[in-house]
Amino acid sequence: MDLATVVPPYVAKPLELLPFRAVMLSPTRVGDPASARALARPYRDVAERLTQWIDRGDARADGGPALYLHEYTAGGLTVRGLVGALRMSERADTLAERAVWPHEAIHPEQAGELAERMLQMDLNPAPILLVHRGSQELRDLVDEVARAEPDWRYLDRTGQRQRLWAVRDEQAIARIGHLISGSSCLLADGHHRYAAYLRLQEEHPGTPWDAGLAMLVDQADTPLFLGAIHRTLPTVGLDVLVEATRAAGAEVTSRSRQEALGALDSTHLVLTDGETWYAVAPHGLDREAAVSWLHDHVLPRLPEPPPRLEHHHTVEEALTATSPAAPAVLLPSPDFAQVKALVESGGLLPEKATSFQPKPSLGVIMRPVNDG
Template sequence: MTSPPYDLISDADVEALLASHPNNVVRLILPCNPEATPATEPGTPRNPADTPPRLRHRTEVPLEARYSEARDTLRAWLDAGVLVADDTPALYVYEQSGPHVLQRGLIGDVGLVDPAERVILPHEDVMPGPIADRLALMSTTEANLEPIFLLYNGDNGKATRLVDEVAAKRPPLVTAGTEDGLTHRLWAITDQDEIDAINADLRNRQALIADGHHRYATYRVLQRQEHAARQALRDGTHQATPYAPQASQHLSLDAPPDRPVTPSPSPVTSFRHELTDHLAHPSAEPASAPAEPRQVLGPWDFGLALIVDSTAYPPDLKAIHRVIPGLPLTEAAARARGAWQVHDYDDLAQGLEALQNAAEPAFLLAGESGTHLLTDPDPVQLNLAMPDHHSDRWNSLNTSILSEFILPKVWGMEDDERAVRIVHHDTEAALRLAIQTGGTAVILKPLMVHDVLAVAAGGERVPRKSTSFGPKPRTGLVLRTFAID
């Protein structure tokens, strides 16, 4: 049973998914405490009349216990045949369709190369907390349980044409409907000539991370840790070091790890679809360079990814809203009046209409007492707040102005995951959370795709949680584990 991506699942969603079926993939990506696992045989739906066990919030459970449960669940599903490895190596054509929605792409393994090669372009900042969390999950389960989402300019190349041909002419392996009204279909490409043609088409292209920045950062951290651990083994300096997730709290995307993960001497047998899609190959050494032994690639040198040709299937870019718990709406609006024009509205609908018609930068503040639209910031204050080392385009983004001006200068707070809550797309949900927490919702317009692409091409990254590209891949259709890889 599938689920949305892990970062789109609320606590209430976790409980609903757990109650819906004992084999929902949420047990792997967001496990709760072990006592909450229903005592039913794999594949047996829960009786709706049963009272679900109380679930402790996942952050109450230590990382080690939390993801040991995910590892044990994965093993149990493999032993019971809930998950079965495909016999033949394949790439997977993945289609999402629904009212006004059609997106097709390829799911496979993408090669993890040095960011300096600019093969895969991040466009968004990351935070250490989510990286530590996903690193604990991947290290403990030795698996990529859900794909990241990449976009590339395919120019109607061979890969795109083959994707469309497969979807039009071949029977799918899987057809499934989800609660958002989308139909998901999956096909396997196993013909080696077709796989080779896809790789030849993709090899010299560049991709943008549309979704999954924290998971991509985790791929890179895990890759460095595994290389360091194996180099220590070769040098005879390795000492057994248990995985310590707290050591990862200070890791950034490309910082060296504090300590390596001890490589498992005998990985558990795990589910896997063989995945062979590589976006790039290592650059050839100059002819004059001394020959060195070729490094043997391991499963940690690749990461599970969905790659979509954005010219054939333009992405849907939506906004990500903020909620500031404990900052009452009246106080938030009062503080803003010294730097912004503040327009008052009675309800969310009126405020959203005004926001839609307002010139950027503009923000809608919402809470229990109504809504307030912020427009026309004081240019002197705004200019002083925005950093000189960023481009004018970066400084003009609404999320940049929020993180550099409104949050620290107007409201006196930092933009971090503890002080600022994130709500994807849903303005009603943002308002409800603001009311529940006695705080203020900050409603934003979505960024423009060309602005995001230009910022990434210039080597910059937009502030965290600035973009929500869609539709996102459903979790649970294709999984990858290191043991079989």
């Protein structure tokens, strides 16, 4: 199996989100698959391409630098967060100094490819998502900003409802900076982009690459939904998978499809090849995430490792890919407090362990790196 093994460095406190001058696709372009052409190869032409899109009204550039409050609604869930250029130039030496906590390892070559792509584009095309628990004072300030008329509001092509406020008042920016400076954030989405930001900062210190585009979401205010990412295991027989699971010390019980799916909760996993179903009750899931238990205790006990793991964001997607030649492991949703406690004690989850949803549509807000 091709596993991620490298943990990127940790950005140090104070957490800083710096104002920048955003570029945004027009409402009719946000979420349109055809808009990906603006950010496609050759990457060195992206800056010129965006300028052309701005000239013809398919994109817009904000008139000046700002912090942005971005609120989006998708599938009945509303998320809002502060968007700015995250200062990346200081590294943490101790646990207490860490401002940003990745919870997955990364593939260095993938991070390197993303860094080269952003360098050629001269652009951060989308924010990484950071999650924290802000103070009541910060929530009150965000509420105050959100009570004003948005600078931009629209329904994009995917059905996401977008609202954005540009925060330009220097006192408000300074107050936000003070209130977030001591935050410790879980990196919810964008581990490879975060690593690419760090690489670009190391290669171009003292330039605008000292920062990278980020969105800071308060999990106590408008929480992201934390879902599981399920697995299918090509070439692994279900009987072999069940034997390895029992050898790992779990109670494995044959169930009907309905009973097995009904047992999928914080204490159970499900194994199936689409025809036969098992509910799995590992010991110790109060101390360990189910996905970690699978990777640390079950997969190493297989006689031969699968050539790859296939990842699926929904049970339905996983079951569609399931067959006797590729059984599925359906996982319970992780617990946010458990994930946070794990990473803040210095631990990590396996690659693609969590799915924070919903994510904002591509093109709502981008950062030209050398544009102030």
